[in-house]
Amino acid sequence: MTAAGKQGRLGVVFIHGFNSSARMWDPLISSLEQDEGTRxxxxxPFSYDTRLWQVSPVRRIPGFDTVADSLKEFLDTDAEGFGRLVLVCHSQGGLVAQRALTRMLAEGRGRDLARIRRVILLACPNNGSELAMSLRRGLLSRNPQEHELRPLNQQITDAQRIVLRDLVNAREVTERTCPIPFSVYAGETDKVVPPASALSTFPDAAVLPGDHSGIVRSQRCYATVRRLLLAALTEPDATGAAGASDATETGAPTEESTTRTTSGPPPVSPGSFPDALDIVRVAERIPDMDDPDFRRQVVALMRRSLAPHAGFTAGYRAHPRDHLLEIVERCRTHALRGAALAAFRDAVTALRPDDAATAELRAMIKDPE
Structure with missing residues (x-):
């Protein structure tokens, strides 16, 4: 892939957890690669050494600082050239990511972090794991990674404080700060990392089906990760340009990309489903779409329209683009997806009938056959 191609794409760094490997992500990655919407x-995938015991006398299990420095180099080398990055982390991998980011801030590299559009934590022991503590203390006493998985670990607490202050709640990009949203999820039946630890004090936190390992295999987890990746793809970069698709990877304009630049997204034929990103880019230009109450009105109208058949639900998201993607994705997976998408169009039309973006949305979305 050329450097220009990488700049127009989203790199997703997958970070596995304790006593696991990068292969744990294979099913999720395979689904993303087969999904036309995430082209x-x-x-x-980032891999590092983690195990219960190290029997070799000439090798050791690396501590978090060592693994974090390895991740920093991975971001600089393997992820070099990607203008957008998202970190998807499971369990201990989330602690490694937080350590790496705080170490980069300490080095004055806050501006280098601006390409990281989001960090997703799945069942991350932000407040430690108490499962089998007495047994772990005895059997894994020489494992430096296990030490940091214990509750109230000072280094973990310090890293999380910096993450919340200088990343999650940061207002500007400086050498020591960089606004990065963290989306944090607990496993519904996870006893290894209970919700209180996984969710901690992060503001954007929720629960997904599954136990500690099963959380990454649930359909809702895939749908959630997909929605967040699509949101990252639509965000403008420092120049104000939105993310490019495969059609423009080489930097050479194609017939389709030229048409979209001059005439907007093409209309969608009945029975097909448009690109979610195209819908969102048009819909977010409609007046008041940045108002949560307005978006709730849209969903309420859709629900009433579809109620005799199957109804409609879409989880609320604070960021307008995230919420719109949630609504469109719920249309795509709806039993009557054509009718659901038409209900979205009709709801927006009822609320903002005379806006130019509404007219563009009507041209994109046709009635189902």
Missing amino acids: GVTAL
């Missing part, structure tokens, strides 16, 4: 995504 602008490149998977970048």
Whole structure:
């Protein structure tokens, strides 16, 4: 892939957990690669040494600082050239990512972090794991990674404080700060990392089906990760340009990309489903779409329209683009997806009938056959 191609794509760094490997992500990555909607995504699995015991006298199990420095180099080398990155982390991998980011801030590299559009934590022991503590203390006493998985670990607490202050709640990009949203999820039946630890004090936190390992295999987890990746793809970069798709990977304009630039997204034929990103880019230009109450009105109208058949639900998201993607994705997976998408169009039309973006949305979405 050329450097220009990488700049127009989203690199997704997958970070596994304790006593696991990068292969744990294979099913999720395979689903992303087969999904037409995520064609602008490149998977970048990060691997590091983790195990219960190290029997070799000439090798050791690396501590978090060592693994974090390895991740920093991975971001600089393997992820070099990607203008957008998302970190998807499971369990201990989330702690490694937080350590790496705080170490980069300490080095004055806050501006280098601006390409990281989101960090997703799945069943991350932000407040430690108490499962089998007495047994772990005895059997894994020489494992430096296990030490940091214990509750109230000072280094973990310090890293999380910096993450919340200088990343999650940061207002500007400086050498020591960089606004990066963290989306944090607990496993519904996870006893290894209970919700109180996984969710901690992060503001954007929720629960997904599954136990500690099963959380990454649930359909809702895939749908959630997909939605967040699509949101990252639509975000403008420092120049104000949105993410490019495969059609423009080489930097050479195609017939389709030229048409979209001059005439907007093409209309969708009955029975087909448009690109979610195209819908969102048009819909977010409609007046008041940045108002949560307005978006709730849209969903309420859709629900009433579809109620005699199957109804409609879409989880609320604070960011307008995230919420719109959630609504469109719920249309795509709806039993009557054509009718659901038409209900979205009709709801927006009822609320903002005379806006130019509404007219563009009507031209994109046709009635189902």
